[in-house]
Amino acid sequence: MYEVETSSLIFAQEEREVREVASSEAESPESALVAAVRAGDCDAFARLYESFAPLVHGVLLARVPYDEVSDLVQDVFLVAFRKLGSLRDASRFGPWVAMIARNRATDFHRRKRETEELRDEVARGAGHVAEAREALEIIRSLPEAYRETLVLRLVEGMTGPEIAERTGLQPASVRVNLHRGMKLLRERLGAKGRKL
Amino acid sequence: MSDYLWDKSGEPEADVERLEELLGRLRHAGAAPELPFEVGAQAAPIELESRASTSARNFSPTLFSRTARLAAAAALLLAMLAGAFVMLRTFKTGGGRASVNNETQVAQPHTRAPEEAKPREEVRAPEVVSSPPKESATPEKPQREPLRGNELVVSKPPVIKSQRREPVAGRTTAREVKPASAQGGVFEGGAPDVDSRVRAKEQLVYALRLTSEALKEVRGRAKGVAATNAFDGRGPLR
Secondary structure: OHHHHHHHHHHHHHHHHHHHHHHHHHHOHHHHHHHHHHOOOHHHHHHHHHHHHHHHHHHHHOOOOHHHHHHHHHHHHHHHHHOHHHOOOHHHHHHHHHHHHHHHHHHHHHHOOOOOOOOOHHHHOOOHHHHHHHHHHHHHOOOHHHHHHHHHHHHOOOOHHHHHHHHOOOHHHHHHHHHHHHHHHHHHHHHOOOOO | OOHHHHHOOOOOOHHHHHHHHHHHHHOOOOOOOOOOOOHHHHHOOOOOOOHHHHHHHHOOHHHHHHHHHHHHHHHHHHHHHHHHHHHHHHHHHOOOOOOOOHHHHHOOOOOOOHHHHHHHHHHHHHHHHOOOHHHHOOOOOOOOOOOOOOOOOOOOHHHHHOOOOOOOOOOOOOOOOOOOOOOOOEOOOOOEHHHHHHHHHHHHHHHHHHHHHHHHHHHHHHHOOOOOOOOOOOOOOO
């Protein structure tokens, strides 16, 4: 009797999970956009880009110099578009394109020539932009787990749940990374004499 | 734990707000890239393709035609050469077992009559001469003793072979053997040697000329230029 009840409970839970996955896949906006792009809709690709470009930009900004990011974003989307046929679960477009961006950043560092990034005021610009780039450099010096989350939160303006949803990370992990990263960033900024 | 850092709810934290304002200047602002290709063609889900269809798609028709032409030319050339070779062989042997040169005659299997085997031994003599001169130039060296029964003698074969044999009366050595054609003789098969050689040579030249003309024509077609056929078709066959 107990076993029957347990098994029925397990079956019910499995059915619920399958239904949830199916409904999320069917209802998620990125699934519809991906399907439209696959069908040949150019506007759908533009909307997909608008939705996920901040994610790709943030992922790249946490890894490569600021001046290179814009070109790399375009590259990532072109690669994603070419490989869109290999994406099995359309609702996972965000984590998928984020992974492409991470790989692209790795390729960038592998292929880049031995050049030093300009550190003078000319390269950085003036005023607030220079200050922003300096703060970004400090964020980029943090451990990898923290810097991507912090860039997405502070630069791209995403909330924690949005970051978790788009990157495919667990919300709890994102929350932990945000708070630990922010604590570390405060320490680094304080050490540099920056007043926030 | 601050709610504002997590989901922007609750009381804003001053430092977080300040960082948001500062770093927000670096936020992404760009348009979607121009797609260099047609949308539907590239983004369609990948189907499992057979290797045959993939290879057929990658194989361009022009490449195929060029390869086929070259293969046809090569096959033609091989066929011509094979034909010429067969014709040569036919003329050479004349339907019998006679061969043109002496070397071929020497290399015949050991199925001859005992009286025919003797000249073969004589023919082997040049090989003997090619052995080191020191040993061949020592005539005072004791001759080999005849074998007794089934006694196995392990000695240096070149030394033994290097003994220059005295020419026997009525026999001719290999050096003295001249081609039958030079002597104006007749082969065993009955065909005159000079005629057969000349005819074979003409056949070979004809086949080579024909092949080269065929190759020129094929090459001209492959290049798209009308080949001028310089070969007038005159053949040696009469």
